[in-house]
Amino acid sequence: MAETTEFELVSPERLLFSEPVEMAVIPGTEGDFGAMPRHAPLLSTVRPGAIAIYNGGKVTRRIFIAGGFAEVNEDRCTVLADEAIDLAEISAEDIQKRLQAADDLLKEASNDGEKAEATTAKVLAQALADAAKG
Amino acid sequence: MASLKDLRSRITSVKSTQKITSAMKMVAASRLRRAQENAEAARPYAQRMERMLGNLAVSVAGTAGASPLLAGTGKDDTHLVVVMTANRGLCGGFNGSIIRASRLLVQDLKAQGKTVKILCVGKKGNDALKREYAKDIVGFTDELGTKTIGFSVADDIGARVLKMFEAGEFDVCTIVYNTFKSAIAQIVTKQRIIPFALPEAVNDNRSAPAAAAKAIYEYEPSEEEILDALLPKNVAIQIYRGLLENFASEQGARMTAMDNATRNAGDMIKKLTLTYNRTRQAQITKELIEIISGAEAL
Numbered sequence: 001m002a003e004t005t006e007f008e009l010v011s012p013e014r015l016l017f018s019e020p021v022e023m024a025v026i027p028g029t030e031g032d033f034g035a036m037p038r039h040a041p042l043l044s045t046v047r048p049g050a051i052a053i054y055n056g057g058k059v060t061r062r063i064f065i066a067g068g069f070a071e072v073n074e075d076r077c078t079v080l081a082d083e084a085i086d087l088a089e090i091s092a093e094d095i096q097k098r099l100q101a102a103d104d105l106l107k108e109a110s111n112d113g114e115k116a117e118a119t120t121a122k123v124l125a126q127a128l129a130d131a132a133k134g
Numbered sequence: 135m136a137s138l139k140d141l142r143s144r145i146t147s148v149k150s151t152q153k154i155t156s157a158m159k160m161v162a163a164s165r166l167r168r169a170q171e172n173a174e175a176a177r178p179y180a181q182r183m184e185r186m187l188g189n190l191a192v193s194v195a196g197t198a199g200a201s202p203l204l205a206g207t208g209k210d211d212t213h214l215v216v217v218m219t220a221n222r223g224l225c226g227g228f229n230g231s232i233i234r235a236s237r238l239l240v241q242d243l244k245a246q247g248k249t250v251k252i253l254c255v256g257k258k259g260n261d262a263l264k265r266e267y268a269k270d271i272v273g274f275t276d277e278l279g280t281k282t283i284g285f286s287v288a289d290d291i292g293a294r295v296l297k298m299f300e301a302g303e304f305d306v307c308t309i310v311y312n313t314f315k316s317a318i319a320q321i322v323t324k325q326r327i328i329p330f331a332l333p334e335a336v337n338d339n340r341s342a343p344a345a346a347a348k349a350i351y352e353y354e355p356s357e358e359e360i361l362d363a364l365l366p367k368n369v370a371i372q373i374y375r376g377l378l379e380n381f382a383s384e385q386g387a388r389m390t391a392m393d394n395a396t397r398n399a400g401d402m403i404k405k406l407t408l409t410y411n412r413t414r415q416a417q418i419t420k421e422l423i424e425i426i427s428g429a430e431a432l
Contacts, residue, residue, distance in 0.1 A: 008178075008182070010178050010179040010182055011179065012176060012179050012285045012371060012374060013172070013175060013176060013179075013285065014172075014175035014176070014178075014179075015175065015178040015179075028354055029354065029355060030354050030355055033354075040352060041351040041352065042351065042352045042353075042354065043186065043189070043190065043351055043352070043353050043354070043360055044353070044354035044355075044360070045354070045355065045359070045360055045363055069186060069360070069363070069364060069367075071182075071185075071186050071189075078182050078186075080179060080182060080183060080186070
């Protein structure tokens, strides 16, 4: 077995994932990066997108996160996510529903605050849909 | 001496009280389990957030123009105390201990000549503090939810605190809540969240090799940008942690209090039943004596 790095994914509600992985590709704000063992220490913000977890040279799991922070060092990779959804557990219908809900929100928004909120929801839903497509 | 009828009605009333307290105990126990899980599940995030911030703080510390959330405003004249209590009573010393601690804190700060502002979270704290410090209370919220606490509640409170901070309304922010230790032990905790205080544990970890490793972190985008995003988030997270710990503590305290109440009611019923039976027998004996002496007199 190849070298592994300890990957942790935590949301405010709970610890979602804590396992050794060979590589995790994380959507950083300034571009995707792969966290592998002996990676140089790095702190980055994360944009909404999918984290791909590689084991044995293949993607074994893809998890959508709605932004957050990532910390990488030689033997560990920690992602603090605002929200995380396992892409294997969400159906296309759910995503469609979410897109629809975001659109509705955008239509109903009357003031600037609501509009900004609805736009964020829309961007998130869109990112989720893109991530689900692969 | 109470009549038999009085005793009977007292026994009935104590019995119905007992039913209520034991039901409340059961409800609290089931909520406690969930609340405890939630509180414990939230700890990793808050801890890792602290660790990240700790790393960042070390590298940014001392540089000019560091965020006031990290370095402070440079003075500590005005303090904001966020008092977290429950919305409901009947949970033993839970609310009382938080209120007492907050009152001491406020008195202490005032004695040092500081201005104090109070933000009450939860009805009970507001009720108790508004008598003494009505003019110091700047805000109040009781939208906590009864079953679980969502992150959105903490986010709202956090946003409020940050808004006040940006408007320069206070310099130091402290939250007061109960840390959940067990169903019978809760610890009143005062935690400074603005400016960011490094927790003791992180300080201990920063031994020589760790410090060396931390010096070479890369930042994407820049340190300042990450800090700007991370610090407000941290405020909300720490508040969320406080709320969750508090909620678990509340359920624990209520469970213990109601357990005691149920037991006391049981004791009381026993005593009352004993008195009731004695009185009943005394009365029968008295009646018998009357009949017998009546018969003898003939």
